[in-house]
Amino acid sequence: MAPRRKADAPEPAKAAPVRQSTRKRAAAKTEEPTNEAADDDKAAQPSPAKRPRGRPTAASKLQNGASQKKSIYDVPSDDDAVGGEGRSNKDKDKAEQAHVGDEEEVEQVATTPKRKVKTTTSPVKASGTKNIITPSRATRFTGGETPQWRRNDRSARKKSARALIERMVAGDASDEDEQEELAQEIYDSSQDEDEEEEELGEGAEGRVQEIDESEAAAASPSKKPRGRQKKETALKQKGRARKKSPTPPRDLPPYELYFAQNRPGAAKTSSNTLASLELLTHEEYFSLLHQHKEHHAGDIEYLQSWHTESFPQWSFELSEGFSICLYGYGSKRPLLHKFAKFLYDETPDHQTSKIVIINGYVRSTSIREMLGTIASAVDPSHRLPAGNPSVMLDSLKALLSSHDIDITVIINSVDAVPLRRAGTQTILAQLASHPQIQLICSADTPDFSLLWDSGVRSAFNFVFHDCTTFAPFTVEIDVVDDVHELLGRKARRVGGKEGVTYVLRSLPENAKNLFRLLVTEVLMAIDDEGAVEEFICSSEMAFRTLLKEFHDHQMITSRKDVLGTELLSLPFRREELEAILEDLMA
């Protein structure tokens, strides 16, 4: 758990003056409450980037103790988890670096970015236009107001909080009752805090711990300036949720956890983005990966050798008509390849027993190609008539029975996307049930058994072996593209500008010219018509071949419109296009 981790990190001893300085900061911050307003739409989670600001100075053992307590009672939520990890980051420089990036992001979200504001590094003013309702409280901490006065102030705060919720969190916590409750919460807790503040104001250092604890109890996962907390409505929401069930069970069963995390409004995440992080390119990824030394390499090797000892058993099982399915975490491809070698060395006659390896993870894998390859293993001169896979299977079976040959089919990642179609699995099962076919496959996902209904599974006649290897998926996954796709970035094409340059370098001169032309056209189109990114091209044969080349490298994409006219587009951002053009002109 993240909070616990934080507790583990050695922290400098607490000193009261340090504490004070944070308070000043806090007070300063509350003078411009608008920042929080902008933050509110980030929901409950205080950004990890913000936290380090207070932390290097204010971090304390006591605080640790407090947050440790909190971790016991707090709802297991991602906010804490993720945020808490952030806090354990001790590298101040990096944290601040991230912090700057985060502020940029805030600006984007608040849609009132002003360059000059950014340079002053006062995020507070950046979004100052945003919150009009909030009454000024510049003087709140300065004087010793009467309780009544404060109460009035609070009721104003209450209203503002409500308005904020309506504006910011509209979809998530729209329930009227909830809001009532929430308002009550704000009222109550701000009262508590004010009392605390008064005590603190007297300079009672001994109280500091208590305050920390109360803060932690309010489920603030980080060291927060106090004044700010009053405005952190979402934060309060959390506090309320906690009060409703003060000790939620720690280890919920998965299904309970599912409902707990999918209840309306449960998903509160920060608005941090990876904008400040330079994403990896393929080149960087692989060069760094190459340099990186896996400190578990020896253990992984050992694990693999341990599995290797089962090879004779597997081969026995295969020979007795069972299919084998290897599951567990880690790539099993190297293991299966070793097994293929083992089988190969074991068989005295390589003409009557052959091994066909199928890579399910290859995106182009098709059942036809698989059957075709198996057929060519049976008889290299034979060509299966193309057509319906089940018909192909029948003719493959006929072919098999007319030859005295055993085929061992090794399937890497039988649960990979290309093979997930039910039809494919049925064909594989029928194939596996053929007496001359032995099938061994690996499955990577934990839910692979859902692929097969009882009929298919009984046709496979599987025995399963736990082959957790911890080996990295080197070829199965296109890591960089996959992650970018996961993040919603453009993937499945040559890596941006560098990739295009790389491809073009290996193409003839007129290809470069053509691409330059394309880019220019598109850029002009953008300039002239705004959003339209396509241009229509009339075609010629040679031209087409070149285009095909671009298409293969996913440097261009094409689609047909309703009239059948082919539209080409370049899957790049404008800046990238300009950069490419610059490169091409150079």
Add this chain to the structure above:
Amino acid sequence: MADTETLALAETLGDQEHQAAYIFDPAAEAPVSDRPAKRRMIPKKHAVQPEKPKEKHARRFQPLLNGLESSECLQLRQDAFLKSWSRVQDRIDGVLRETNQSTLEAVTGFINECTVQRTDSRIPSALIITGANMASQSLLFGQLSDSLQARARAKVVLLRSGDASNLKAALRRIILEVVANPSDAGEEQDLSLDNDGKRYLNYDFEALRSHLAHHPSPHVIVAFQDSEAFETGLLTDLILLFSSWLDRIPFKLLFGVATSVELFQARLLKSTCQLLYGRQFDVEQADTIVEKIFKTAVAHVDAPLRIGPVSLQMVLDRQRDQAAGVPIFVSSLKYAYMCHFYTNPFSILLADNAPQVALRSEHLEVVRSLSSFRSHVEASLRDKAVSHVQSLLDDDDYLNRQVQEQLESSRSWARRSLRTLQILMCRPGQASTFTQLYVDLLTQGVDGLDQLSDLVSSMRRMDPAEMMSLLNQIVAIIKDGDGSIGLEGCEGESGPSVALLSGIVTEIQTLCREAEEAGRTLRSEYSGQNKIMRTTVIAQKSYTRLVDTIIEYMEALLQCERAEDVWLHEAWLYDFKTPYREVFMPRPRSVVQRALLRPHDYLACSCCKSSKEQIMPTLPATAILYHLYLETGSLINVADLWTAFFGIVSEDEADGLDERTALVMFYRAMSEMRVLGFVKPSRKKVDHIAKLAWL
């Protein structure tokens, strides 16, 4: 991306790893460049090949006893496996053939009979009630297809719902299957081309008609294996089409019905139903078949290997839990055999020529360490058979002889326990199945069984008529045995007991007659006196004496210790939980979860062993991410995840990763999380991903 292959573990496979499928041939791997040339070489070699002797079962077994096992023993063990299992397999096959035999004959008869009396333009349809077990359906339909092709010269098309998603596909498949029927595989046909040179679409029945004109067949049978899974519309369309072509093509239909004919009928339109001339056929349900197989392969006296109660219970549970079919049951049994012979050095004792096989000293050493040996020795010592024990411990030859003798005793144990079982089965009010009783008997031995005390107490309360029928049953069991479990009659060895029991039966008969003549009812002292009835004291006394005798005798007869208490049961009893559960009922989720939560369990490394659920920076990246993932909500902010991740991996001052390397590891872990199906892209927020699995 062949240039990107980097990691130590990865094999250098060249381009092959990015090929969808290829033939593994390390010998030819070096000159991969010219593949066609290589291919042309093979046919020549292939022509030479068949002369070579076939060694299919080369050497699959591994030497046991820490590698001390001699190769003869290994070979013996392997042969013993092949022989034992093939015998069991034959018997199972026999059962399977028989069970569906009656159905097959009935259906074939129906099909044949329908040709004779043309059924007023309705399609003859056999509705085969298969029950819910999908796995056994394919077996049945396979048999049906074979038998119909052989005995009715029919052309059979098996259709599964998966094969035919729409009408066109279904028609195409039907035509293709009929035309490409293996019975006339020799000829080369172009289906789209008629002999007259006319072209047909490949889903046009006209093509089929013209094919049948040249290859006449009395029946074209279309079998819908899982009729429930077919779309109703598709089924209706097909039936309509069949019906309209019925005058030109002799269609017959088979429907596999898992539910009931009524439900099947309710799915179709009335008008469609009227096109069918149906008859219902009931198939033996999978449970009954499994029970039959159980008797012939597991409980049978001649079963070479006795499968113990723990294993059996797991096999049976799996049948129930997974709704597994007959083939699964058979392969479960087979796997038990495989395990036993593969891992147990004493399995050589089950070989046919076992008596001639003297165990070697390395075997005997292990025999002396067996737990059943120890308890045997202890029992012998209690009986003061010191010299016997002495010889067992010191004299290899003596031990060898004892082992051989003991083997025979295993069979007598089986016979005894099965007879007990049979007698218990004829207990009135017997509710549990044979299978269950067998498992219970093996687990507890007869003494622990409730059924025995039940039997005794119910016998006491029985009236003479019930008693006589029970006794007659028991006598029959003792005399004739039971063929289905290979229990032969044993008049020889327990002859007097048969005589004794028959004697008692006649005595009871006499007593009954006397009582009847006297107008009284005969009952024993033990029977409840709830109804006031008068009975002669003398008759009652003598009947009670008889009942006592019977019960005494029964208690003596029904003696059967637990299999585990038999000396040297290790050689013929297989009773393990471990490989079975993992191999057939894997829990991949928890395995993956464990790997990611506690990699230490697998890696056994020193660095990752943490005291409490602390996330060690040395954990594999995916494991770290998984720990973090467990604490997230349904929506995950990748930026925060990355910050957290980086916080952990950079924590260690000495070994901490720099940011870019950490990012590489983060990328890798993220992509793996995706492949594992834990996360997916989300459009809800920028740089967010959605959680998919709650483990």
